[in-house]
Amino acid sequence: MSMSMLEACVFAVIFIGFFGIIFKKNLIMKILAMDVMSTGVIAYYILVAARGGIFAPIVDADQGAIAYADPVPQAVILTAIVIGFSIQALMLVGVMKLSRDNPTLETSEIEKSHTP
Amino acid sequence: MIDDITIIWILLPFVVGFSIYLLPRWNRYFALAIAALSVVYSIGLLWSLEPFTLELLDSFGVTLMFDELSGYFILMNGLVTGAVLLYCFDKQKSPFFYTQLVILHGAVNATFCCADLISLYVALECIGIAAFLLITYSRSDRSLWVGLRYLFISNTAMLFYLIGAVLVYQASNSFAFSGLAVAPKEAIALIFLGLLTKGGIFVSGLWLPLTHGESETPVSALLSGVVVKAGVFPLARCALLVPELDPVVRLFGVGTALLGVGYAVFEKDTKRMLAFHTVSQLGFVLAAPAVGGFYALTHGLVKGALFLTAGQLSSRNFKVLREQSIPRAYWWVLVLACASISGLPFLAGYSSKILTMKNILPWQSFALNVAAVGTAISFAKFIFLPKKTDPSLKILPNFYGAIVLLLGGLFVTNSFYLEAYQPSNILKALVTIGIGWLAYGLIFQRITVKLPRVVEQFEHLVGVMSLVLTGLFWLVLA
Numbered sequence: 001m002s003m004s005m006l007e008a009c010v011f012a013v014i015f016i017g018f019f020g021i022i023f024k025k026n027l028i029m030k031i032l033a034m035d036v037m038s039t040g041v042i043a044y045y046i047l048v049a050a051r052g053g054i055f056a057p058i059v060d061a062d063q064g065a066i067a068y069a070d071p072v073p074q075a076v077i078l079t080a081i082v083i084g085f086s087i088q089a090l091m092l093v094g095v096m097k098l099s100r101d102n103p104t105l106e107t108s109e110i111e112k113s114h115t116p
Numbered sequence: 117m118i119d120d121i122t123i124i125w126i127l128l129p130f131v132v133g134f135s136i137y138l139l140p141r142w143n144r145y146f147a148l149a150i151a152a153l154s155v156v157y158s159i160g161l162l163w164s165l166e167p168f169t170l171e172l173l174d175s176f177g178v179t180l181m182f183d184e185l186s187g188y189f190i191l192m193n194g195l196v197t198g199a200v201l202l203y204c205f206d207k208q209k210s211p212f213f214y215t216q217l218v219i220l221h222g223a224v225n226a227t228f229c230c231a232d233l234i235s236l237y238v239a240l241e242c243i244g245i246a247a248f249l250l251i252t253y254s255r256s257d258r259s260l261w262v263g264l265r266y267l268f269i270s271n272t273a274m275l276f277y278l279i280g281a282v283l284v285y286q287a288s289n290s291f292a293f294s295g296l297a298v299a300p301k302e303a304i305a306l307i308f309l310g311l312l313t314k315g316g317i318f319v320s321g322l323w324l325p326l327t328h329g330e331s332e333t334p335v336s337a338l339l340s341g342v343v344v345k346a347g348v349f350p351l352a353r354c355a356l357l358v359p360e361l362d363p364v365v366r367l368f369g370v371g372t373a374l375l376g377v378g379y380a381v382f383e384k385d386t387k388r389m390l391a392f393h394t395v396s397q398l399g400f401v402l403a404a405p406a407v408g409g410f411y412a413l414t415h416g417l418v419k420g421a422l423f424l425t426a427g428q429l430s431s432r433n434f435k436v437l438r439e440q441s442i443p444r445a446y447w448w449v450l451v452l453a454c455a456s457i458s459g460l461p462f463l464a465g466y467s468s469k470i471l472t473m474k475n476i477l478p479w480q481s482f483a484l485n486v487a488a489v490g491t492a493i494s495f496a497k498f499i500f501l502p503k504k505t506d507p508s509l510k511i512l513p514n515f516y517g518a519i520v521l522l523l524g525g526l527f528v529t530n531s532f533y534l535e536a537y538q539p540s541n542i543l544k545a546l547v548t549i550g551i552g553w554l555a556y557g558l559i560f561q562r563i564t565v566k567l568p569r570v571v572e573q574f575e576h577l578v579g580v581m582s583l584v585l586t587g588l589f590w591l592v593l594a
Contacts, residue, residue: 014279021272022578027264034272041278048282072176073282076234076291080278083241087271090245094252094264101257107574114261115326115569 006047013040027095027105031088038084045077119170122180125157126229129222133215143214148201150218154194154225161187169231179292181231185356188409189228189349192416195525196341197221199420199518200334206514207334213253220246220343227346233281233291233307236350237274240314243346244270250335251327262330269323269577270314276585277310293350297358304361305588308351309581315347317402318372320584321395323577325379328391333427336387340394341420345412348398352405364591365402366476370483373399377490382565384434386426386498393494394419396487397457403484404475411472413529414456414464421453421522422498428515434497441502443509449519454495456526458552459488459545461537464529466545470536485548492552493560500556 017040020033053067060066095105102110129150136143167183201217223242230236244267251263281291283303288295296304309320316324324344328336355365376396383389397415401408425446431437442450456465469488476484570576 014275018272018578018582021268022575030268034268034275037272037275041275044279045282048286051286073285076281076285077278079234079238083238084271087241087245087267090248091264091267094260094267097255098257098260098264110261111574114258115572116330 003047003051007044010040010044010047013037013043016040025106025108027098027107027110028092030107031091031095035084035088038080042077042081042084045073045080049073118168121157122170122182122229123172125153126180126222126226128153129218129225133218133222136218137211137215140211143211144201144205147214147218148198150221151194151198151201154190154221155198158187158190158194161190176290178230178235179232180229180235181353182229185349185352185406185409186228188413189345190225192345192413193221193224193228193342195521196338196416196420199424199521200338202514202521203337203424203518204334204514205517206512209253213250216246216249216253217338220250220338224342224346228349231293231353233277233284233293233295237277237281240277240346241271241274243343244274244314247339247343250338251331253335254332258330259332262327265574265577266323266327268574272578273310273313273320273581276306276581280304280306280308280310293354293357296354296361301592302589304592305585308364308588308592309585311347311351312368312584313347313581314344315351315398316344316395317348317351317368317398318375318395318584319571319580321372321376321398322571322580324395325388325391326572328394328423329385329387333424336391336427337420337423340391340423341416344394344398345401345416348401348408348412351402352408355402355405362405364588365405366480367591369399369402369404370480371399372396373403373487374483374490375399377487377494379567380494381490381560382567383494384564386429386432386434386437387423389434389494389497390419390422390426393457393491396491399487400469400472400484403480404472407468407471407475410464410529410532411468414468414526417522417525417529418453418457418465421449421519422457424515424518424522425449425453428511434501437501441504443506444503445509445511447501447503449523450498450501452523452526454498458492458495458549460549461542461545462527462530464526464532467530467533467536469545470541471533488548489552489555492549493556496553496556496560499553500561 014037017033017037020036021030024030024033049070053069055066055068057068057071099105132146132150136146161182170180172178220243223239223246226239227236230239248263248267251266252259280303284295284299285291287299313320328340331339351365355362373396376392380389380392380396383392401412428446429437429442430440456463459466459469
């Protein structure tokens with residue numbers, strides 16, 4: 001698959017996630033949609049890293065110059081993955097507590113009862 | 117030498133933050149020491165006035181940048197955190213609260229000195245998590261919803277920011293802020309969307325009133341005084357580093373100054389009024405990015421004092437407060453803080469406002485003067501509250517400690533810009549306030565306008581992001 005095709009797919013994932021956040025009614029589904037969106041963003045970093053090549057960036061004297069993948073975006077997105085995952089976990093715990101009094105977890109209902 | 121001190125100062129809050137969780141008896145003192153350290157460090161920074169840059173781990177590593185601008189922001193962070201800690205001193209908060217407070221302090225400090233996109237991302241996300249845990253400290257359903265809403269909005273905005281960051285990397289092979297100059301336009305739009313949302317600017321900032329209004333008193337003081345500036349500071353810094361971005365930032369400054377004050381003059385709830393007014397004041401910071409630091413400092417001090425005092429009053433409704441009248445001690449605090457933010461001479465709010473007004477472009481001045489009148493109108497609501505003597509009222513010494521720190525800071529920092537005291541400036545400030553109070557007495561006190569809150573709904577907040585993004589594309593492409 002060509003690079004631009006992959007790029008289009010990645011952006012499609014990001015948009016699907018973003019629209020999921022808006023159009024899904026259930027709070028859990030919204031959080032999952034945000035996860036889809038962040039998966040798209042992570043994939044985009046990987047795509048950018050792979051522009052120059054797809055080999056693991058480990059220098060090997062015997063092989064000579066190979067088209068290595070750029071290690072910087074990968075290293076950076078690793079941090080973002082960890083942060084994204086911890087935020088998801090935190091939000092899901094919050095949702096668990098909310099679900100005791102709002103078993104349907106419909107955002108509009110929760111919002112109505114908590115907007116003064 | 118200075119490098120080592122800087123690195124220790126940045127790391128210490130995180131080390132101390134986690135370790136004071138294990139020392140429940142000492143946590144308050146350690147937390148106060150961290151805030152004091154930031155104050156000392158920032159005064160040193162402002163005193164030496166020599167900008168310097170630290171590059172850790174060569175060109176792909178962390179870039180830190182220190183100058184006058186960051187000095188003011190760090191001073192603000194130290195003073196407001198210190199005041200909030202004093203306020204909470206005998207409130208029996210759990211060690212968890214202090215841990216989060218100190219980590220939040222450290223993360224905010226980090227945003228005020230980092231100069232590359234990824235360190236900024238990490239610091240902002242850290243702020244998001246710590247602020248969420250502070251907002252939900254009471255564990256009530258409402259606080260959980262408010263916190264979740266905050267975390268959701270900020271995390272979604274930061275995902276857009278990340279896309280922008282990698283586009284900058286693609287163009288300049290580095291994540292440093294200066295790469296924005298060669299970055300594609302869409303990268304700038306995406307990064308700005310993230311920062312505008314995080315900083316509560318213009319329509320992206322409409323999440324802010326509910327969050328700041330519904331949090332506990334000390335937490336809203338901290339959020340409104342310090343935490344939103346973590347999103348504003350990078351915008352100001354980008355405007356200074358990349359001249360092409362300067363007009364965009366200034367435009368957003370003017371827009372948010374008017375939007376926030378437009379809501380604030382009609383608001384009947386004390387804490388929501390203060391929160392809307394924060395949206396407006398951030399506009400003044402961005403309207404003249406080069407001198408925004410001083411304005412942010414005075415605003416942080418005032419907002420901290422106002423939120424802490426508003427939390428002591430018997431009601432949040434201005435109408436009820438007018439009928440019941442408020443204790444004289446609180447009234448004095450409110451008057452001093454309101455006088456500063458409205459720009460009455462002899463308080464730092466006056467000199468910072470004059471300094472900002474001096475550094476704005478001609479096209480901005482009309483809008484910002486209107487916003488200044490609006491500020492005077494909004495705060496007349498506090499100033500003209502009836503006062504009473506209440507002998508049964510007991511004010512705890514720690515409340516006074518916090519207020520003395522904040523208002524004392526206002527008196528002292530007033531001396532940072534003594535050139536402001538010229539007859540024409542004083543006259544202008546007095547006329548602005550006079551018009552504002554007159555308008556309040558004649559018009560705004562009598563009318564009741566209830567602005568719709570539909571734009572503050574969660575789905576609309578997320579939807580607005582796509583609109584702002586589209587708007588930003590047009591703005592930076594133009």
